[in-house]
Amino acid sequence: MEKAETKEEKIEKSRFAAIVLAAGKGKRMNSKVQKQFLLLDGKPLLWYSLAAFEKSNVEDVLLVTGKDEVEYCKTQIGEAYGFCKLRSVIPGGKERYHSVYEGLKMLALMGYGAGDFVLIHDGARPFVDQGIIGRVSEDVVRYGACVAGMPSKDTVKLADEENFARLTPARASVWTIQTPQAFSFNLIYGAYERMMSREEYQNGITDDAMVVEAMTDTRVKLTEGTYRNIKVTTPEDMDVAKAFLRGTVN
Numbered sequence: 001m002e003k004a005e006t007k008e009e010k011i012e013k014s015r016f017a018a019i020v021l022a023a024g025k026g027k028r029m030n031s032k033v034q035k036q037f038l039l040l041d042g043k044p045l046l047w048y049s050l051a052a053f054e055k056s057n058v059e060d061v062l063l064v065t066g067k068d069e070v071e072y073c074k075t076q077i078g079e080a081y082g083f084c085k086l087r088s089v090i091p092g093g094k095e096r097y098h099s100v101y102e103g104l105k106m107l108a109l110m111g112y113g114a115g116d117f118v119l120i121h122d123g124a125r126p127f128v129d130q131g132i133i134g135r136v137s138e139d140v141v142r143y144g145a146c147v148a149g150m151p152s153k154d155t156v157k158l159a160d161e162e163n164f165a166r167l168t169p170a171r172a173s174v175w176t177i178q179t180p181q182a183f184s185f186n187l188i189y190g191a192y193e194r195m196m197s198r199e200e201y202q203n204g205i206t207d208d209a210m211v212v213e214a215m216t217d218t219r220v221k222l223t224e225g226t227y228r229n230i231k232v233t234t235p236e237d238m239d240v241a242k243a244f245l246r247g248t249v250n
């Protein structure tokens, strides 16, 4: 009888891709340059997540950006910094989920299918690290769908239409969700195709796990991220990011 594969063997045999998203307008940052290209310690914000995937178990990296920034990303980021795993830079779409869908279609063209995995990551999260990528890769092999996140430090309240507190969920069960969000390729591709087929399915989609939750029976595992893995969204997040970098020893 054949010996069952260990987790490490399965991770080694499976193909992993990363879709790095940088097609947003960065409106809440209020800056002239889109936030993904703002300099952080001399390098574009986007460089940090590309560098993390370059060092990781991920084989193929796709970058999704605005159609006017494709050429810039190819030459000034991909080539300039020598990212060997960056297979392609493609234009995204209006909403985040459109950009993700473009990335998934490209991976399908590259032969991604059954047995393969994809990590979907916000290029606006520069502090993704090998620990997070490792934990997410392990959990996606085990569960088929997982997202990085952390237990909420703040109490969370759901508001009614007039901004009065309506409900306070038990804090222990509230997580704030980050990226990478990782999935079996066929699971997420199928879920996205179904979601894209009807406009009414597309209301209020802010992450990829929601698509799997709504379109499939697969449960999405919450995997430990880090509290540092912030999304740079508003100007003060840039100050936090700079402070994190100053404190980094390695």
Ligand code: CTP
Binding pocket: 021, 022, 023, 024, 025, 026, 027, 028, 029, 036, 064, 092, 093, 094, 095, 096, 097, 098, 099, 100, 121, 122, 123, 124, 125, 231, 232, 233
């Ligand atoms: N994103 C994308 N395509 C879009 C919208 C967003 O690829 N149509 C990406 C962003 O570039 C970012 C990530 O998705 O890396 C998370 O989105 P968010 O933080 O909302 O970024 P923006 O949409 O750029 O910012 P804002 O909402 O303030 O305009």
Ligand code: MG
Binding pocket: 024
């Ligand atoms: Mg946005």
